[in-house]
Amino acid sequence: MHWDIALGNLDYFLYGTTTLDWQFPFIHKPEGLVASVILAFFGIFGAFWIGMAAGLMRMSKRWWVKIPAVCYIEVIRGMPLLLLIFWFYYLAPVITGQTMPAFTTTMFCFMVFTGAYVGEIVRAGVKALPRGQMEAARSTGLSHAQAMKLVILPQALRNMIPSFVNQFVSLTKDTSLAAILGVIELTRTGIQVDNREMVASFEIWITIACLYFLVCYVLTSYSRRLEAQLSRYQARDR
Amino acid sequence: MFTGEPAQWMWEGFCTTMQISTISLICAMILGVIICVLRMTPFKPFQWFSLAFTEFFRNTPLLVQIFFWYNASYFVIPKVINDWMNDLYYWFPGPFSLFGHQFVGEWMLFNVELFMGIIALTVYTSAFIAEEIRAGIFSIPKNQLEASRAVGLSFLQGYRYVILPQALRIVIPPLISQALNLIKNSSLVMVLGVTDLMYQATQIESYHAMPFEAFTVALLIYLAISLVVSFCITMYNKHFMIQVMY
Numbered sequence: 001m002h003w004d005i006a007l008g009n010l011d012y013f014l015y016g017t018t019t020l021d022w023q024f025p026f027i028h029k030p031e032g033l034v035a036s037v038i039l040a041f042f043g044i045f046g047a048f049w050i051g052m053a054a055g056l057m058r059m060s061k062r063w064w065v066k067i068p069a070v071c072y073i074e075v076i077r078g079m080p081l082l083l084l085i086f087w088f089y090y091l092a093p094v095i096t097g098q099t100m101p102a103f104t105t106t107m108f109c110f111m112v113f114t115g116a117y118v119g120e121i122v123r124a125g126v127k128a129l130p131r132g133q134m135e136a137a138r139s140t141g142l143s144h145a146q147a148m149k150l151v152i153l154p155q156a157l158r159n160m161i162p163s164f165v166n167q168f169v170s171l172t173k174d175t176s177l178a179a180i181l182g183v184i185e186l187t188r189t190g191i192q193v194d195n196r197e198m199v200a201s202f203e204i205w206i207t208i209a210c211l212y213f214l215v216c217y218v219l220t221s222y223s224r225r226l227e228a229q230l231s232r233y234q235a236r237d238r
Numbered sequence: 239m240f241t242g243e244p245a246q247w248m249w250e251g252f253c254t255t256m257q258i259s260t261i262s263l264i265c266a267m268i269l270g271v272i273i274c275v276l277r278m279t280p281f282k283p284f285q286w287f288s289l290a291f292t293e294f295f296r297n298t299p300l301l302v303q304i305f306f307w308y309n310a311s312y313f314v315i316p317k318v319i320n321d322w323m324n325d326l327y328y329w330f331p332g333p334f335s336l337f338g339h340q341f342v343g344e345w346m347l348f349n350v351e352l353f354m355g356i357i358a359l360t361v362y363t364s365a366f367i368a369e370e371i372r373a374g375i376f377s378i379p380k381n382q383l384e385a386s387r388a389v390g391l392s393f394l395q396g397y398r399y400v401i402l403p404q405a406l407r408i409v410i411p412p413l414i415s416q417a418l419n420l421i422k423n424s425s426l427v428m429v430l431g432v433t434d435l436m437y438q439a440t441q442i443e444s445y446h447a448m449p450f451e452a453f454t455v456a457l458l459i460y461l462a463i464s465l466v467v468s469f470c471i472t473m474y475n476k477h478f479m480i481q482v483m484y
Contacts, residue, residue: 078464079457080425082436087457090449169297176299180429187301194309201310209298209306216297 006203009193013211016189033211035103035185040172043110044164047171050111051118056148058123069119076116081174085109089181106178114171121167125160126152158230165223169216176212186211244442248455251438258352258434259421262359266420267413269360270367277372288368295365300426304358308351308430323350355427363420370416374409375401411471418467422460435459 016031030038057069076084088109092100129152137147179187190208194201277288295303312320378401386396428437435456442452 074465074468075457075461078461078468080422080436080460082425082428083439083453083457083460086436086440086443086449087453090443090453173297173299176301177426179301187299187305190302190305194305202313205302205306205310209294209302212298212302213294217293220293220297 001203002197002200003203005193005197005200006207009189009204010207012193013186013189013207016184031184032189033186033215035178035183036172036175036187037215039103039107039110039175039178039183039185040168042107043114043171043175044168046107046111047114047118047167048164050115051120052122054115054119055122055126058119059126073116073119076113077120081109081113081177082180084113085177085181088112102178102181102183106175106181106183110171110174113174114167117167117170118164121160121163122156125156125163128159129156161230162223162227165219165226169219169223172216172219173212244446244448244452247438247442248435248452248459251433251435251456252459254352254432255421255424255434255436258356258359258424258427258432259417262356262363262424263417263420265356265360266363266367269364270371273364273368274371274375277368278375292365292368295362296369300358300362300423301429303362304355304426304429307358307361308354311354323348323353349432351427351430351432355424355430355432359420359424359427362423363416366416366419367413370412371405371409374405374412377408378404411475414467414471414474418464421463425460 013032015034017029018031018034019028020026021028027034027038054069054072057065058073060066060069085106088105089102092105092108133151133155134147137151138144142150175185176187178185179191182188184192186208190204194204197204273288273291276284277292279285382400382404383396386400387393391399424434425436428434428440431437433441439452439456443449446452
């Protein structure tokens with residue numbers, strides 16, 4: 001066995017050439033696990049806003065608001081992420097007129113892709129609240145938008161937190177697809193080291209899998225605990 | 239795009255995708271049920287094994303698993319199996335031709351890429367399926383089983399006539415969406431060079447320089463599959479979900 005090779009490259013798997021300083025993006029040339037986490041974090045951050053808009057639009061009564069959101073959510077949920085990534089990779093230069101780095105392309109893809117799933121989470125979270133909440137809010141004199149903002153969403157968002165964390169876990173796993181475009185994140189570093197060393201495939205891929213597992217398992221356990229804690233405060237129908 | 243070589247490539251890719259998905263769906267169902275049953279046995283080591291199995295394979299990316307099975311499993315699986323996979327065969331009968339033997343002259347070549355892709359998809363999906371089935375069975379209140387025991391049914395009869403008929407109704411929609419996920423995930427085996435739909439789309443992109451046409455057709459095919467399946471789920475929910483009792 002060649003565990004020394006896998007362990008010797010552990011720093012490359014974890015951060016690669018990443019450097020920290022006070023210049024603007026603060027983290028320069030992210031590689032390895034750091035790049036994966038950055039992709040996942042910004043992906044879920046963008047997806048939250050896209051998904052919130054899409055989910056609320058989907059619940060609208062006006063067809064010209066509803067139809068685009070339905071199309072967006074259904075199309076994105078029906079296609080593989082890999083297809084979306086390839087599509088953006090070829091489409092982005094046509095739209096912007098200049099080449100786009102693979103890192104930015106994939107981050108944008110993760111936002112758009114996860115946004116559709118977050119939209120469904122938002123819709124489910126709002127639908128799960130009893131109708132009486134909305135009716136009571138309206139009867140106290142709030143407008144529909146105010147009731148949504150002040151009564152429904154604060155409760156719904158709290159109930160959605162475990163689903164968000166689960167979506168974050170699945171996005172963290174999906175960041176491995178950036179490797180196909182050549183972004184040097186955790187999976188790509190694994191491919192590189194594997195191709196260079198050739199004899200230590202087993203050890204290298206077990207190490208990579210364990211690194212992903214650590215990140216995802218911590219988040220999964222956290223979401224289970226949150227779910228148990230938050231379910232006590234949920235408004236119910238009876 | 240719709241005639242000649244590209245169309246033929248896309249059709250072959252579609253067939254390969256469906257072949258991979260079907261085989262791994264069937265295998266994943268069987269493996270998932272086994273894992274779920276192991277989880278419910280009172281014997282502790284079985285429980286630990288299946289817990290570790292589901293947690294590990296659900297929390298690592300499919301791409302890493304595919305690379306693991308294709309690149310790394312060579313170093314751990316026995317030499318006999320490696321030789322069996324890497325050799326040329328004069329004739330290989332039976333169901334294994336499903337795994338895509340290619341003819342090289344009058345010899346047949348075992349398609350290791352396809353085989354390992356199918357194994358990775360199977361294992362990954364079976365972890366999810368095991369969790370879905372377990373969640374379905376646990377969603378039936380425990381006093382249903384107690385009541386069935388009190389009526390005089392045995393443990394297995396209680397499961398057969400009381401728990402499973404209700405649990406299966408709950409389990410089937412998530413299982414169908416897992417099948418859908420499997421079809422979408424099967425696009426990842428292109429990294430091994432399996433000529434599935436996604437691979438053929440990239441192939442057309444680089445060979446005929448038609449990226450948008452190729453990816454649009456691939457998208458439409460994936461979308462058609464998923465819309466048909468989600469329509470089935472909706473119809474199913476309308477017809478059967480009312481009958482579930484709590």
